[in-house]
Amino acid sequence: MGGSGGSGANAEKRPNDMLTSWFVRSGWSKGELARQVNRRARQLGAHHISTDTSRVRRWLDGENPREPIPRILSELFSERFGCVVAVEDLGLRPTHRTPASSGVDLPWTGPQTVALMSEFSRSDLMLARRGFLGASLVLSAGPALIEPMQRWLVPSPSTPQEEPEPAASRRPARLSEPELDLLESTTVMFRQWDAQCGGGLRRKAVVGQLHEVTDLLQEPQSEATAKRLFKVAGELAELAGWMSYDVGLQPTAQKYFVLALHAAKEAGEKPLGSYILSSMSRQMIHLGRPDDALELIHLAQYGSRDCAGPRTQAMLYAMEARAYASMGQPGKCKRAVRMAEDTFADAEDFGEPEPDWIRFFSEAELNGENAHSFRDLAYVAGRSPAYASLAEPVMDRAVQLFEKDQEHQRSYALNLIGKATVHLLQREPEQSTVLAGQALDIAKKVRSERVNTRLRKTVDTAVRDFGDVAEVVEITERLAIEMPETVEAV
Numbered sequence: 001m002g003g004s005g006g007s008g009a010n011a012e013k014r015p016n017d018m019l020t021s022w023f024v025r026s027g028w029s030k031g032e033l034a035r036q037v038n039r040r041a042r043q044l045g046a047h048h049i050s051t052d053t054s055r056v057r058r059w060l061d062g063e064n065p066r067e068p069i070p071r072i073l074s075e076l077f078s079e080r081f082g083c084v085v086a087v088e089d090l091g092l093r094p095t096h097r098t099p100a101s102s103g104v105d106l107p108w109t110g111p112q113t114v115a116l117m118s119e120f121s122r123s124d125l126m127l128a129r130r131g132f133l134g135a136s137l138v139l140s141a142g143p144a145l146i147e148p149m150q151r152w153l154v155p156s157p158s159t160p161q162e163e164p165e166p167a168a169s170r171r172p173a174r175l176s177e178p179e180l181d182l183l184e185s186t187t188v189m190f191r192q193w194d195a196q197c198g199g200g201l202r203r204k205a206v207v208g209q210l211h212e213v214t215d216l217l218q219e220p221q222s223e224a225t226a227k228r229l230f231k232v233a234g235e236l237a238e239l240a241g242w243m244s245y246d247v248g249l250q251p252t253a254q255k256y257f258v259l260a261l262h263a264a265k266e267a268g269e270k271p272l273g274s275y276i277l278s279s280m281s282r283q284m285i286h287l288g289r290p291d292d293a294l295e296l297i298h299l300a301q302y303g304s305r306d307c308a309g310p311r312t313q314a315m316l317y318a319m320e321a322r323a324y325a326s327m328g329q330p331g332k333c334k335r336a337v338r339m340a341e342d343t344f345a346d347a348e349d350f351g352e353p354e355p356d357w358i359r360f361f362s363e364a365e366l367n368g369e370n371a372h373s374f375r376d377l378a379y380v381a382g383r384s385p386a387y388a389s390l391a392e393p394v395m396d397r398a399v400q401l402f403e404k405d406q407e408h409q410r411s412y413a414l415n416l417i418g419k420a421t422v423h424l425l426q427r428e429p430e431q432s433t434v435l436a437g438q439a440l441d442i443a444k445k446v447r448s449e450r451v452n453t454r455l456r457k458t459v460d461t462a463v464r465d466f467g468d469v470a471e472v473v474e475i476t477e478r479l480a481i482e483m484p485e486t487v488e489a490v
Contacts, residue, residue: 013062018091019073020060026080030056033076040072064093071138078139078250083288087138104140104258105148108156110230113262117233118214120255121240124207139251141284146295149280152261152273153303174219180228183213187235188356194239195360195408198448199246206243210236227267234263235357238276245283246410248449253283271312274304275357278319286450290326297323309354314344315361318369325376330387333377337370360408364401368415371395375418378425388425395419413442413451420458429466433475436462440475440482452483 023033030053037056041049049069059065065073070092077085087093106116175183186209193202213233221229241256257280264273277300284293297320304312321336344366347354374391378384399419402412416439423432436459443451459479462472 013064016060016062016091018089022077022081022085022090023060026077028080029053036076037069037072040076041068074138075251078287079248081288086141103138104145104254106258106262108151108154108262108265110226110266113259113266114214114217114233117237117259117263118211118218120259121207121211121214124240124252125204125211139254139287141287141289141292145254145292146299149258149261149277149296149299152265152277152299156265174221175216175225175229180225180232183232184228187232187239190236190239191356191360192407194243194246195410196406196446198410198446198451199243203240203243203247206236206240210240230263230267231269231272234260234267234269234272234276236260237263238272238279238357241276242279245279245286246448246450248453250283250287254280257283270304271308271355272357274300274308274312274316277303278316281319281323285322285326288326290323294320294323294327309352309358310343310346310350311354311358311361314340314347314366315358315369317343318361318366318373321373322369322376325373325380328377328380330377330381333373337373340366340370360411362401362405362408364398364405364408364415365411367394367398367401368411368418371398371415371422372418375422375425378422383425385426388422391422392419392426395422409442410446410448410451413439413446413448414454416442417451417454417458421461424458424461424465427465429462429469430471432458432462433469433471436475437478440479444482455479456483 026033028036034051034053034056037051038049041047041051051069055065059069064070070087070090073090073092074085074087077090106112190202190206190209194206210233213229213236217226217229217233237256237260241253241260244250244253244256257276260276261273261280264270264276277296281293281296281300284290284296297316301313301316301320304316308316317336317340321333321340324330324333324336344361344363371391371394374387374394378387378391381387395415395418398415399412402408402415405412416435420432420435420439423429423435436455439451439455443455456479459472459476462469463476466472
């Protein structure tokens, strides 16, 4: 027995047209899909699975495979098409999943948030292989994602004890002020490492630190100390999610983002919550779900409207523009770009200190996001030269600023690639390959599957449109030699 048979009787089975449609469009053969399923199953530790072409044929004919096959197929097709392909989209029956191992509709209570963060980070440290934490971790999208996130805005129920505890009977904080300061400064250091080196180099260190903080949250702490610890946990969980996203572990990333939002709510940190939602929005744009991205950004804007600083608000407007661009709505996109620029201008005169997590949103980042919005409009409008010409000067400015910024090398590489795509839109392949070569030099130093993937896609586009140009042939050969095939998360 191969261990991947169907569940229950198949007397009424019909051909699975939904799975067949995805399979045909993927371009894979039955043998190729079987090999990929077996490889992922081994990474999962499911060594009993041994799929072959006849088994794949039976799935296409309507057999419903047992777990973890549906989750593996969902993951493989999601990666192939760059968008969320749920188990249901494949015409397969999902199995029941516990909140701890999958899903985003989690209880909004402090103790359960701590328990879930502890369990998930421990599983990640011990079991993760390319993002598989057990057999049932899956991406959520649409109402299944948006509706639970809206509960971020629902006030927490008041505690039954209204009277403050007498000072004499209050438990002393288990952590000293210097220890809390050290935890917070360590998070800042991890964030700097990520910006310089990409998500692949220190991801497990961040997850380990998060697990340590959840241990502290399970010990008796004063209310003030617990709030600071929840804030640290929220920032670490967001960073773990961001680094997971950067190396291509999409379901893992989403789960960390959701846990981070729960921690931010417990900390009473609405601006941090809006930042976490913006990271979730960026992931949804990457996965081809701009409608979801826009919903998340609007939720972030509404939730932090009375407390976020101008730099945070400008970042949210820039992400709103990215979503509108991907949806092909130029009027709304341009308005959001203007709002981002106008609001960012106020950040220079903002008198209050801003949190470290928003420090990344510099003039370079603002220009990079807005340029990518115009570039995306060009794609959606059928490679429009008008929108490409709008993107060019803004992208030039972003690249100039990032060139001087040694701390954000990954962003420099991504904007070089973005500028290369603009030159391709303008039918200037020679200039595009120069920029792609510069990005390749940086890509070899940062461990970011996001950078690698975008670079490969840009060069593939150049080959498709200008394959006979000598410079395109040269960068293709160089990429094949110098670009690693995968970047493993550590």
